[in-house]
Amino acid sequence: MPTPQTILLAEPRGFCAGVDRAIEIVERAIQKFGAPVYVRHEIVHNTYVVNDLRAKGAVFIEALCDVPSGATLIFSAHGVSQAVRREAEGRGLHIFDATCPLVTKVHVEVAKLAKQGYEFIMIGHKGHPEVEGTMGQLDCGIHLVEDVQDVARVQPAQTDKLAVVTQTTLSVDDAIEIAAAVRARFPGVREPKLQDICYATQNRQDAVKLLSPQVDLVIVVGSPTSSNSNRLRELAAKLGAVAHMVDSVDDLDPQWFDGVARVGLTAGASAPEILVQEVIGRIKALGAVSVRSMAGIQESLKFPLPKGLKMDAATDLGPPQTGPAGS
CATH class of the missing domain: 3.40.1010.20 (4-hydroxy-3-methylbut-2-enyl diphosphate reductase, catalytic domain)
Known part of the structure; x- marks a missing residue:
């Protein structure tokens, strides 16, 4: 049967500024205060990222009673209720807030x-x-x-x-x-001056709208718990494309590519580029001979870190790490 010939990459895809910041907060806290550092809920909804940070010393919890007194606690990028915030402050925990701005x-x-x-x-x-x-x-x-x-x-x-x-x-x-x-x-309802849906979510959905009509199959890299990744797959399917979401390269089914000439590839805002590259490698092994990136918005937004986690140049970690622990 014919095998895929071309991989078309959506732009933009993958990490957004809020995810970059959240991961960097955890990594800097581990380096500055030592492991373990406790994180309420998954820092972002991606299996690879969570496992990578767990290997580096992050402990992911749901209930604050699982955090020892005096420990360092990080709120996930999704934000927390006022009740959770009050409970954490009342227990005297060392808190850093990774809530997306x-x-x-x-x-x-x-x-x-x-x-x-x-x-x-x-x-x-x-x-x-x-x-x-x-x-x-x-x-x-x-x-x-x-x-x-x-x-x-x-x-x-x-x-x-x-x-x-x-x-x-x-x-x-x-x-x-x-x-x-x-x-x-409710005709008199008050709406926000700027749309609440984040720029990264909108940009990735717009890229899928451009991508889907040009390919036979769309692959979205993202975890099942990732809302924005699920929306990308749903959007591609709504536009008439055959679309699948994969948490890792191991989720790819070779039968998906039977009779497919052009594969579109994107990633949710919490999925690291290393996973995209692994998927590209697997599709190439099935016969793809070219990889081309679409024209798209270049995102440059960067959110500042919380006070207490900024380091001097000698100890600066640089951008968030997305490889295996210790790499």
Whole structure:
């Protein structure tokens, strides 16, 4: 049967500024304070990254009771509720916050408008840690909607002061549709000045929109728990492409490539480039003879580290490490 001839790489793909920062926070904390360093929830939703940091000395926990008194604790990139923050501070833990600044922006907006008497409709996925963190900024007054049907069931206490916020890693198109339903039911709803969906999520989805019509098969590198990676696969499929998501090169099925001439390849914002390169190597072994990158947005945004983790030039770690521990 014909084998793949060309691999077309989406641009941009892979790590975003928030993920870069979160990983660097963990690595710097381990170097500065020594292992173990405790991280509440997976620092980012990627199996390779979590296993790599675990091998370097990170301990991932869900309950703060699993953190010894006086230990160093890092909040994941997804953010935490005020209850978790108060509990950690009350236990005297040495805390560093790796919450993505774009998620923090949503938290700040919620806190500011809540003081003005606003209730909120949040567009997001129930159970996702970012949603739990944002909804946990208030004791009540945030109504979660996952789809257009949920909008019809929302019963706010009042509608004079109602605002909408969004999980940052949603499908842009889905969020637009749900937000339109919110506006239709609550015409006076207050929307954010800038869209809550993060720039990296939008850029990667836009790249998949360009990629999908040009290929026979789309492979998305990302873990099953990664919201933005799942949205990339769903988007490619919605556009008519055969699409699969793989956590690692071992998930590739050679039968996917039967009769396929052009393979599109992208990666979620929490997936390191080393995994993309491993997938490229495996597809080449199946017969691909060329690899070409699409034109796309070049991202240069970098978020600052928290106070207490900046090092002098002699001990600077450089960019986040994505290879095996000790490499």
